[in-house]
Amino acid sequence: MESFAQPLSSGAARPGGRTARTRERVLEAVTAILPEKGFDGLTVEAVAARSGVHRTTVYRRWRDTGGLLADAFDAAREMPWEPPDTGTLLGDLTEVNRQVVAALTERPSIAQALIAASFRSAVAATALREFWEDRFARAGVVVSRAAERGEIGTDAGAREVLVAACAPVFYELVLMRAPVTDDLAERYARAGAAVAAAGW
């Protein structure tokens, strides 16, 4: 699934030559191992065994667990993702939030596993941040389109609006481990819309 918040799903790497296929197999192993075994289980040995790629190849190209995680985020960033275009800011923010909810609540959740890993590896933490900044930059168009439609003023900061909408969902589902409610995505999409309407 293409998703705002989904760093990688299986078959993420693009088709290509032998090198691309090796990467695809390695990253599929990473995203399979991480939700199952956690950060401690994500070793070069385990990835080599699962992917069938020789361990010296994995060592040479990815070096260690941090390198594997960083490349998983890079691959996620390279995947196609288009911001929603529902016709209203609230609709777009709700759709973005639904993608966040879906990525954080699927079982197993690669997104949750990568977030947990970011507390164990500085390289993964940086890669996670770059992944989300890239998504915020690309999603900014939902705010500028709303301004062009005259739905909101032109002075709303796109990143602030998106963070106001998404952050409560991450907070509830990642830090609070709260149960999902039907209206979670829309409830906080309205927080983003309220921020946009307030015009800052």
Next chain:
Amino acid sequence: MESFAQPLSSGAARPGGRTARTRERVLEAVTAILPEKGFDGLTVEAVAARSGVHRTTVYRRWRDTGGLLADAFDAAREMPWEPPDTGTLLGDLTEVNRQVVAALTERPSIAQALIAASFRSAVAATALREFWEDRFARAGVVVSRAAERGEIGTDAGAREVLVAACAPVFYELVLMRAPVTDDLAERYARAGAAVAAAGW
């Protein structure tokens, strides 16, 4: 410092008898070890050595790392904390957010260390959630006071308003590891105020 988001600072346990003093020494050791050595360093052995409390006592009463973390959160919840009362909702939410920023950016940050630990221990994750739910319940008065003053309508959900204000700060400082900016606390306090003004 009393803080909305600060689970424990040194000297957190109340004075009392011998049992209370033992607890205080153990929890001081927990909050010293965790930011320094991380979850993996927080063993019963290490806490016994640092606190000077006999290891059989620590084992008997706290059992394991999870038990130590859960008691640290319980002790934090028992600490006095009064919600701000600045006279305006935006002022109160800004003050709450300033406390969140302070707790998450002090070095070392016990709050950050406890959040990281919550990804390693289900007991700690539950304790963290209970700690914050307790804080949200107590802080709800800033929203009801604003409604009594006629500053906002009476239909704003206190928890939603508080989450709209605080979650972006947690998101930026915990998940994005973003640098603190001067206006971070107030910027997202305004998100909470916008939600309250929108009246849901």
